[in-house]
Amino acid sequence: MIKARIVVTLKNGVLDPQGKAIEGALGTLGFDGVGSVRQGKVFDVEIDGDDASAAEAKVKAMCEKLLANTVIENYAVEIR
Amino acid sequence: MIKARIVVTLKNGVLDPQGKAIEGALGTLGFDGVGSVRQGKVFDVEIDGDDASAAEAKVKAMCEKLLANTVIENYAVEIR
Numbered sequence: 310m311i312k313a314r315i316v317v318t319l320k321n322g323v324l325d326p327q328g329k330a331i332e333g334a335l336g337t338l339g340f341d342g343v344g345s346v347r348q349g350k351v352f353d354v355e356i357d358g359d360d361a362s363a364a365e366a367k368v369k370a371m372c373e374k375l376l377a378n379t380v381i382e383n384y385a386v387e388i389r
Numbered sequence: 390m391i392k393a394r395i396v397v398t399l400k401n402g403v404l405d406p407q408g409k410a411i412e413g414a415l416g417t418l419g420f421d422g423v424g425s426v427r428q429g430k431v432f433d434v435e436i437d438g439d440d441a442s443a444a445e446a447k448v449k450a451m452c453e454k455l456l457a458n459t460v461i462e463n464y465a466v467e468i469r
Contacts, residue, residue, distance in 0.1 A: 342436060345435050351396055351428070351430065352411070354423065355423070357423075375414055
């Protein structure tokens with residue numbers, strides 16, 4: 310069993326209204342000195358087998374096909 | 390300017406219907422050997438100043454107050 314963590318973040322230049330809302334809410338709560346906030350997604354996936362490089366290739370294919378919208382999002386895969 | 394990454398994940402035992410839906414979709418797409426999928430959130434926050442430990446304390450306070458629901462979610466802070 311191999312565990313992989315995938316972090317999907319918006320590309321630079323893509324507007325992030327959710328992040329902006331959080332920025333505003335943090336200001337309202339009294340947190341000052343907060344620059345930009347960007348929100349992304351994380352997926353923890355368990356893959357059967359013991360071959361880390363095969364698992365990584367599989368996870369990358371999942372990202373391309375389903376988990377990330379590569380037009381506006383970047384993804385990073387970490388095998389743990 | 391200090392950059393922090395916050396990863397918010399559901400605690401063990403908390404149902405994750407979104408993760409289950411992704412699991413099903415991956416099966417439909419022909420990815421076999423996929424165990425559990427759990428979805429979480431990631432926040433990239435920029436904090437003014439150069440004091441990493443002060444920034445970390447501030448970010449943890451943000452998590453407690455706004456970014457994570459500590460009843461059902463865990464959070465991890467990484468200063469980068």
